[in-house]
Amino acid sequence: MQSITVSEVKKAADFFVSEIKNLNVRPLRLMEVCGTHTVAIFKAGIRQMLPVExxxxxxxxxxxxxxPNEYLDTAIAYSRQSDVIITTFGDMLRVPGTETTLLDARAQGGDIRIVYSPLDSxxxxxxxxxxxxxxxxxxxxTTAPTAAATILTAKQQxxxxxxxxxxxxxxxxxLEALLAMPHVKVDGFLLPGHVSAIIGLAPYEILGTQHNIPTVVxxxxxxxxxxxxxxxxxxxxxxxxxxxxxxSRIVPIDGNKAARQVLEQVYQPCDAVWRGLGKIPGSGLELKSGYNEFDALAHLPVKVGHSQEPRGCRCGEVLSGIVKPTACPLFGTACQPEHPVGACMVSVEGSCAAWYKYGAGRWQM
Ligand code: SF4
Structure with a gap:
């Protein structure tokens, strides 16, 4: 593959910036849906390149x-059972639940292990x-097909x-639910490449046809x-x-059929609660009846106390694009990556973490 030089990249970037400016656009709010985009936008300084509009x-x-915290609280409650081993990707460990984190639960004796693939479990x-x-x-x-393949393997074994x-x-x-929220104002979506590589383009069509919102993968x-x-x-x-x-060099129009087949064999859509967005119809995945034997909640009793979001945390509004992280009074003070108050300050893809790491104090926010 032919590589391109730094000066060629700069020339191409200047070209697109100039083309955008030439469009003389009215003020627009464009949402980058994906946390990986948020980080990439900060790293490249794209906000500063674009016209103020x-x-x-x-x-x-x-x-x-x-x-949501309820999920974390449930996982922490399971980890306190002496005959349970929790396996998880590492970025879940530091996310604060209502009272504590999985990391703290592990320090208190819970058997909580980081895995790099669900198959490790x-x-x-x-x-x-x-x-x-x-x-x-x-x-x-993006990740659900691997979990589905793991469940198929567990069944075979x-x-x-x-x-x-x-x-x-x-x-x-x-995204549809976001558009229905009264305080959310979005003029277009930059759609996530990784997710789209699995689902293809068709599931987004409704955003244009019914909500009149332009979208670009x-x-x-x-x-x-x-x-x-x-x-x-x-x-x-x-x-x-x-x-x-x-x-299009990565995302086929119809996505990855093989991955979706595995997913659809094991899972079916269900209503799901999103932190800050509430319950969204058809936005989650639950195991189909043929795989229900692997559903922890269906087979392993657990007692979970009342879950609530951290006091003062505005993650919900940040995740909806209603406010920027800097609008949260805890940003950079009580809440920092070393001692996060809310989930958005934990993951490297979290908006608050990205704003703290790359944005704080560098320009008007
Ligand atoms: S800065 Fe911290 S407390 Fe505020 S919204 Fe972000 S994660 Fe929540």
Whole structure:
């Protein structure tokens, strides 16, 4: 593959910025749905390149951030059972639940293990037949197929001590729900490339046809993002509200059929609670009846106290694009990456963490 030089990248970036400026756009709020985009936008300084009329706001595309406290509290309650091993991706450990974190629960004796793939949980289950292994299945359409494949493997291997606590979420229903919220104002969506590589373009069509919102599936390089912003702004100027695919080198129009087949074999859509967005119809995934034996909540009793969000935390409004993280009075004071108050300050993809790491104090926010 032919590489391109730094000066060629700069020239291309200047071109897109100039094209965007030439469109003379009215003030627009464009939402980058995905946390990876938020970080890429900060790293490349894209906000400062764009005309002041274009405001980029972060959306609900960080799976750890949108997982509600009730889920964390349930996982922590399970971890206190002596015959349970919790397996999880590492970024869940520091997310504050109502009273504590999984990290603290581990320090207090809970058997909580970080895995790099859900399949690792099966090995742990085989090595510990007297224990119940519960995998914290958190993530969007990108990671859910791997969890589904793990459940298929567990079934093939007749594993009876492996379970999942499912908090998988689906992006398109959440975007529709956002548009229905009274304080949310969005003129276009930069859609997540990773999720779109699985689901394809069709699930987003409703955003244009029923909500009149332009959308562009965007890649993650700075030039991808600039070009996607240009495509979005051009749609607005031309009065179009379509789904366009800037990231076609990775995202096929119809997504990844094999991954979706695995997903649809094991899971079915269900209503799901998102932190800050509330319960959204059809936005989660639950196990189908043929795989219900792996559902932790259905088979393993657990007592969970009253869950609530941290006092003063504005994660819900941040995840909805209503306010920027700097509008939260706790930002950078009581809440920092070293001692996060809310979930959005924990994950590297969290808006508050990104604003703190790359944005705080550098320009007017
Ligand atoms: S700065 Fe902290 S407390 Fe405020 S919204 Fe973000 S995560 Fe929540």
């Amino acid at each position: 274009i405001e980029l706001v972060s959306g609900p595309g960080c799976p750890v951030c949108v997982t 099966l090995e742990i289950a085989k090595a510990n037949p007297a224990k119940k292994v519960i995998f914290l299945a958190v993530g969007f359409e 007749n594993l009876s001590n492996f379970f999942v606590l499912s908090a998988h979420k689906l992006v398109p229903p959440a 965007a890649g993650f390089e700075p030039l991808d993002i600039l070009r996607s912003v240009y495509m979005l702004v051009k749609q607005v100027i031309e009065g179009r509200a379509e789904i366009e695919n800037q990231y």
